[in-house]
Amino acid sequence: MIQMFFSATQYAAATVTAAIRAGQFGPREGVRRILVVSNVAAVPEVSTPLDRMPGFEKLRPEFDEVRSWNEFISPHHPAGWAPRAQDAALWEKAVRLAWDLGDEPVEIACESIQANPSRAVADIFADSPLHVYADGLMTYGPTRNRVPHGMSSRIERVLHLDLVPGLRPLLLSEYGVQPEAVPGEAMVEVLAQLGESGAGLLAGLLPADHPPTAVLLGQYLSAIDLISQDEEQGLHLRMLRAAARAGHRDVLFKPHPSAPSVYNETLEAAAGDLGVRLTVLNEPVLAETVFAFLRPKLVIGCFSTALMTAAAFYGIPVARVGTDLLLERITPYENSNRVPLTLIDAALPHAERDEVGTPLELKGMAEELTPLVRAVGYCMQSRKHHALREETALWLAAHLAEYQRYFKRRRLTSLRLPGGAPVRAEALRRNPAVRRAVRRLRSAARPA
Numbered sequence: 001m002i003q004m005f006f007s008a009t010q011y012a013a014a015t016v017t018a019a020i021r022a023g024q025f026g027p028r029e030g031v032r033r034i035l036v037v038s039n040v041a042a043v044p045e046v047s048t049p050l051d052r053m054p055g056f057e058k059l060r061p062e063f064d065e066v067r068s069w070n071e072f073i074s075p076h077h078p079a080g081w082a083p084r085a086q087d088a089a090l091w092e093k094a095v096r097l098a099w100d101l102g103d104e105p106v107e108i109a110c111e112s113i114q115a116n117p118s119r120a121v122a123d124i125f126a127d128s129p130l131h132v133y134a135d136g137l138m139t140y141g142p143t144r145n146r147v148p149h150g151m152s153s154r155i156e157r158v159l160h161l162d163l164v165p166g167l168r169p170l171l172l173s174e175y176g177v178q179p180e181a182v183p184g185e186a187m188v189e190v191l192a193q194l195g196e197s198g199a200g201l202l203a204g205l206l207p208a209d210h211p212p213t214a215v216l217l218g219q220y221l222s223a224i225d226l227i228s229q230d231e232e233q234g235l236h237l238r239m240l241r242a243a244a245r246a247g248h249r250d251v252l253f254k255p256h257p258s259a260p261s262v263y264n265e266t267l268e269a270a271a272g273d274l275g276v277r278l279t280v281l282n283e284p285v286l287a288e289t290v291f292a293f294l295r296p297k298l299v300i301g302c303f304s305t306a307l308m309t310a311a312a313f314y315g316i317p318v319a320r321v322g323t324d325l326l327l328e329r330i331t332p333y334e335n336s337n338r339v340p341l342t343l344i345d346a347a348l349p350h351a352e353r354d355e356v357g358t359p360l361e362l363k364g365m366a367e368e369l370t371p372l373v374r375a376v377g378y379c380m381q382s383r384k385h386h387a388l389r390e391e392t393a394l395w396l397a398a399h400l401a402e403y404q405r406y407f408k409r410r411r412l413t414s415l416r417l418p419g420g421a422p423v424r425a426e427a428l429r430r431n432p433a434v435r436r437a438v439r440r441l442r443s444a445a446r447p448a
Helices: 010-021 056-062 069-073 085-098 118-124 184-205 229-245 262-274 287-294 305-314 323-329 338-347 365-380 386-406 409-414 425-430 432-445
Strands: 002-007 032-037 065-068 106-110 130-134 155-161 179-182 214-217 250-254 277-280 298-301 318-320
Touching (some): 010 032, 032 069, 056 184, 184 287, 214 305, 229 250, 250 287, 287 305, 305 318, 305 338, 323 386
Parallel strands (some): 032 065, 214 250
């Protein structure tokens, strides 16, 4: 048996390594395990693939070999390439020949099955069972794109991190795929090993006399067209001011690897005005390594998954900034970032208005968040989740006033849910579908 694990980030590789060590892929005996690394950065040539990042040597022993998907499909880009349907069998033969797989059965473990390179791999190995693993808050939201029956029927489970204990993921649930949590202890252990390499790097970069007590997380939201670069720069400034407001004078900013350096320069100038000592961490170190090494007293971000890993894995107080702006801007309603954004907005204190510095109370949080996430998920993908309609309507009727910011009136109107605008007779008369139906009825009613 050959097990192939496809990963595009160090965090993803850490997640699947934790699952392996927890026994979720069976015993090692008689199995050949291959880690296939993808670099999906816009310009892969100038970014560091995960197998060359500090700490990868801690993950390497779990795999018999490491392969590069970028090298195999070159000059194609992993995020944009998939085989033509008529060529998939030829590509499988090519992979088997290049990597000496022979005719052995293959199992695939991959990230988001809705996008390449996972979608391409699933097409190429058309008879292989699939294990989808997810490392972020998007797991709790509905599946973005339709998955063909021939592919969905092969997905055996969704492996995910239990970042909100008790909250059940919606991802792929419409296909009957069951979620399975990766034990948090196993993940923390893997992250600790990764952090051993990063700790030395951080020790050399951070001031020993005044170590940062607050961490700011950048996401580079302008890259996915949620807000403009100027607005994102403004979010970073708001994070810094919120940290200063909470009494922190030593702050670390961890920008997104693809973010322009002008973000850092603006933030450094603002820090000087506020009397804050700012350290900008541009090195490829996981946020979780920073959490474990620094043990900060506060982490501030927008809606990064790292906010929840800080709270769930390390018990560090967390706070949010900018979710109100993003809830207004995020389009379309089906955008997969909507559920992570909703979770962070609903669960975390507002860094600019609320008292911060107390660890998040995760116990019992799922009880409040479950109906909200299911209602948002239904509104995002109502055709895929018919069974959620009745409970969504009942919950909205009772709670919409409190949770109005997560729902758009136009969407509620189109779904005929509480909170939507009443359908007016004039609007019905102008509706093309209604007009066609009326013409057919009148035609059928005319005497022969």
